[in-house]
Amino acid sequence: MHYLLQRLAAEAMRIRKLFLVLTLFFVASLCPRSIGFVPVAYAQAQAAEAQRVTLPLASKSVRFAVIGDSGTGDRPQYQVGEQLEAFRKITDFNFVLMLGDNIYGGDHPDDFVRKFEQPYKPLLDAGVKFYASLGNHDNPNQDRYTPFNMGGKRYYSFKKGSVTFFALDSTYMSPEQLSWLEEQLRTSDTPWKICFFHHPLFSDGKFHGPDLDLRARLVPLFQKYGVNVVLSGHEHLYERLKPQGGISYFVLGNSGQLRVHNLRRSDQTESGLDTDQGFMIMEVAGDKLYFQYISRSGATIDSGVIERQAASAIRNAQAQ
Amino acid sequence: MRFLREIPLFLATAVFATAAQASPQNPPANLTSVAFQHFAKKLGEYQKLRKKIAGSAPTNVKSAAPETVKGTQVLLAQKIKSARSGAKQGEFFDPVIAQEFRKVLAATVEGEEGGKILASLHDAQKESPPHLGVNQSFPQGAAVPTTPPSLLLNLPPLPKELEYRIIGRQLVLRDADANLIIDYLPNALPAAKVGR
Numbered sequence: 001m002h003y004l005l006q007r008l009a010a011e012a013m014r015i016r017k018l019f020l021v022l023t024l025f026f027v028a029s030l031c032p033r034s035i036g037f038v039p040v041a042y043a044q045a046q047a048a049e050a051q052r053v054t055l056p057l058a059s060k061s062v063r064f065a066v067i068g069d070s071g072t073g074d075r076p077q078y079q080v081g082e083q084l085e086a087f088r089k090i091t092d093f094n095f096v097l098m099l100g101d102n103i104y105g106g107d108h109p110d111d112f113v114r115k116f117e118q119p120y121k122p123l124l125d126a127g128v129k130f131y132a133s134l135g136n137h138d139n140p141n142q143d144r145y146t147p148f149n150m151g152g153k154r155y156y157s158f159k160k161g162s163v164t165f166f167a168l169d170s171t172y173m174s175p176e177q178l179s180w181l182e183e184q185l186r187t188s189d190t191p192w193k194i195c196f197f198h199h200p201l202f203s204d205g206k207f208h209g210p211d212l213d214l215r216a217r218l219v220p221l222f223q224k225y226g227v228n229v230v231l232s233g234h235e236h237l238y239e240r241l242k243p244q245g246g247i248s249y250f251v252l253g254n255s256g257q258l259r260v261h262n263l264r265r266s267d268q269t270e271s272g273l274d275t276d277q278g279f280m281i282m283e284v285a286g287d288k289l290y291f292q293y294i295s296r297s298g299a300t301i302d303s304g305v306i307e308r309q310a311a312s313a314i315r316n317a318q319a320q
Numbered sequence: 321m322r323f324l325r326e327i328p329l330f331l332a333t334a335v336f337a338t339a340a341q342a343s344p345q346n347p348p349a350n351l352t353s354v355a356f357q358h359f360a361k362k363l364g365e366y367q368k369l370r371k372k373i374a375g376s377a378p379t380n381v382k383s384a385a386p387e388t389v390k391g392t393q394v395l396l397a398q399k400i401k402s403a404r405s406g407a408k409q410g411e412f413f414d415p416v417i418a419q420e421f422r423k424v425l426a427a428t429v430e431g432e433e434g435g436k437i438l439a440s441l442h443d444a445q446k447e448s449p450p451h452l453g454v455n456q457s458f459p460q461g462a463a464v465p466t467t468p469p470s471l472l473l474n475l476p477p478l479p480k481e482l483e484y485r486i487i488g489r490q491l492v493l494r495d496a497d498a499n500l501i502i503d504y505l506p507n508a509l510p511a512a513k514v515g516r
Contacts, residue, residue: 105461112386136444136463140496141393144384172483173469199466213433213440213468 053090054292054303061285062161063091066196067255068099068233069135071115076277077256079296081119084279085126087294091281094128096120097165099233099252100135100198102148107139115256116147131158133167135198135233140169157184163284164190168197170214170232178217185225191308192284195222196231200251202244204266205235207259222247226311229289237263237274238293240302244268246309246317252293255279271302355420356476362412366502367479370495373399397498401455404502409454412493412503421491424474426510433470440468441486441509452490457499 055063065084070077084096103115117124124130124147132148133155134140143150150156154169155177166184169177185193200208201215222230223245233253241249254277263274271293278295293302309317373396384392413421429437444465458464467484475484478493482502485492491508494501 107386107390107460109386109390112389136466137461139389139393139499141389141499144389144392145386146384171464171466172472173467174472174483175469175477176480178469208443211440211443211466212436213470214466216433216436217469 052300053087054300055091055281055283055290056285057091057283058285060161061283062163063093063281063283064160065093065096066099066231066250066252066280066282067096068198068231068251069101069236069253069257070098070119070255071101071103071111071137072256073104073111073115073119074256076258076296077115078119080255080277080279081121081123083294083296083298084120085122086298087281088123088126088128091283093281093283095160096123096128096130097167097196097231098130098132098148099196099231100133100170101137101233101253101257102132102135102142103139104137104256107142112145131165131167133197134169134171136171138171155180157188159190161284162190162286163192163194164188166193166195166227168195168218170197170199170211173214173217178221181218182221182225185221185227188225191287192229192289193225193227194229194231195227198232199234200232200249201230202241202249202268203232203235203251204239204241204264204269204272205237205251205253205259206262206264208235219245219247223314223317226309226314228308228314229306235259235262237272238278238280238301239263239272240270240291240293240304241268242270246314248289248306250280250291252278252280273301351416352420352424355417358414359412359417359476363479363482366412366482369403370400370481373403393497393499397457397495397500400495400498400500400502404455407454407503409504409506411454413491413505418505421475421505422508422510425471425491425508428471428474429509437468437470440466444486445488452487452492452501452504454501454503456501458494458501 065088067080067084070080103111105111120130129149130147132142132150134142140154142148143154144152150167154172155167157164157166159165166181168181199211199214201210201218203210227247229248229250231250231252233251235251236253236257236259237251238254239251254273256277258277259274261274263269263272265272273293273295276295276297278293278301280291280293283290287308289306289308291302291304291306292300295301410418428434465485465487467486471486472484478484481495481497483494483496485494486509489507489509489511491505492501493503
């Protein structure tokens with residue numbers, strides 16, 4: 001009897017070990033990057049994904065990439081940089097918007113090299129221009145750093161084809177900046193208006209959430225003057241929200257940083273990712289804006305098209 | 321002749337009497353306005369100092385290498401520190417100005433926009449606030465708390481090189497170019513609202 005019990009116990013241990021091994025294998029296959037285990041099927045899918053571009057690549061369109069909360073200097077930032085270059089080769093985007101927190105943890109000359117110039121070296125070498133906005137971890141003096149193309153200004157605008165871009169300093173939305181923005185929006189004559197800055201006005205991120213006071217000041221201006229798209233970072237995830245008052249809002253704060261499982265999906269969440277880093281590429285062709293969000297493994301997580309709304313339609317959406 | 325000597329005293333008494341008579345009707349606006357004018361004068365003096373310093377520490381560089389970006393800031397901070405070596409808390413926020421700032425801030429956070437402002441402040445304070453001291457830099461790489469725009473709309477305007485920041489309950493006057501704390505106001509926000 002005693003022998004039988006011993007055998008049963010030994011058998012149970014063996015099964016338990018086998019179960020443990022199988023569980024580990026299953027977990028490893030779910031998160032291949034995090035523990036350096038890449039199953040064949042995953043690698044093949046990744047290679048296939050790397051070729052997939054959903055943008056139309058129309059002639060004379062405006063093509064650009066978007067990164068946010070990127071400047072960590074850690075491996076994932078470099079991996080995102082590699083994917084950016086892979087997709088640049090295919091899509092030929094020629095500028096990148098930076099949504100703030102461009103250089104974390106100090107701003108000595110070495111930090112600019114390790115957290116910006118090296119990860120994006122192939123892009124910089126290819127002549128891709130970066131346009132930065134300031135985050136709460138950024139030294140405002142970054143506005144003088146030549147490759148950020150801020151021209152010594154904490155907030156500025158620039159035109160590319162049919163789009164005017166407005167880079168705002170959401171860490172310090174002074175009355176002067178609000179007046180400047182209103183004047184810029186009022187006099188802007190391009191069909192598309194895209195604003196980018198660090199703090200999100202709408203977000204389902206658990207850690208920060210939306211900045212309500214900033215929203216109260218900015219949204220009325222955006223709607224009055226027909227801003228089409230708003231891009232923000234700060235929350236270390238990706239989220240595309242359902243249009244709010246006719247305006248499309250994206251949160252993209254995971255191009256270097258990542259806060260895992262930080263997205264609490266709600267009715268306003270259209271799509272999101274909070275388990276990996278990534279970036280976005282966009283193309284404006286006529287009255288359509290195409291977007292594609294790509295993870296650091298090269299997988300397309302989200303893609304779609306935004307139809308341009310006339311300024312009057314956005315104003316009417318406000319009234320509803 | 322004695323009558324002539326007493327004219328200034330008479331005028332001062334008349335002005336005081338007029339002010340005293342007017343103050344019950346609208347006391348905060350008058351006092352606040354005078355205090356903020358005095359504050360603006362102090363800012364003007366600081367700007368003069370900055371201009372003098374700028375001759376040897378260029379601050380209007382529009383495009384630069386990382387070495388220059390950092391070097392310019394460090395040099396400027398050194399010059400300001402040296403020129404204001406004996407600076408203490410309260411040079412800008414003297415007791416009268418401090419009182420008026422506290423009134424305005426309390427009215428703002430207790431007003432219509434108060435809920436949104438406090439929510440914004442609460443989020444901005446999530447990362448540990450730096451230790452405050454006049455002539456001290458904000459710590460390298462630490463998050464700089466965002467100042468809610470509705471708060472800024474109610475505070476006196478600043479020259480472009482200066483900015484207000486809220487750390488805990490304190491209002492900080494910061495030279496952004498030099499990353500230097502110029503002055504700060506303790507207990508600027510009501511404890512009942514901010515909780516610290």
